[in-house]
Amino acid sequence: HGSKKGNKIIIDIETPCEKIKKFSHMEVPMTEILDIKNNYVIDKAQEANCSSNCLVPCAVLNLCRLESGFLARSLAKKAERLSIEFKDV
Numbered sequence: 874h875g876s877k878k879g880n881k882i883i884i885d886i887e888t889p890c891e892k893i894k895k896f897s898h899m900e901v902p903m904t905e906i907l908d909i910k911n912n913y914v915i916d917k918a919q920e921a922n923c924s925s926n927c928l929v930p931c932a933v934l935n936l937c938r939l940e941s942g943f944l945a946r947s948l949a950k951k952a953e954r955l956s957i958e959f960k961d962v
Contacts, residue, residue, distance in 0.1 A: 875936040880904070882937045886929070893929050895921035906937045 874885045878900075886897040896917040905913040914937065918930040938944035 875933075875940050877903075877940045882906075882940045884933055884936065886933075888929075890929075892921045892923050892927075899933075901933075901937050903937070903941045906934060906941065907943070 874887075876883050880903050882901045882903060884897075884899040884901060886893055888894060888897060899914070899917060901913050909915070912934070914930050914933050918927065923930060935944065935949075939946060939949055
């Protein structure tokens with residue numbers, strides 16, 4: 874869940890994952906989500922020892938960009954839902 878409050882994006886994540894729980898509540902400064910290398914969300918994910926293939930930090934960044942207006946809601950609505958499917962070969 875995410876919502877804009879002043880110049881921050883408030884993030885709350887419900888998860889059974891112990892690593893994600895370590896940063897499941899964040900107040901992300903809007904100015905610290907634009908750079909992919911040096912940003913608040915990635916820093917918190919690194920502190921929690923998330924693996925490099927964890928999708929949650931990327932999802933949180935996209936949520937922050939939506940809530941802050943850096944990513945158009947109309948563009949996100951066109952996609953409706955993003956998913957990764959694993960098929961047995």
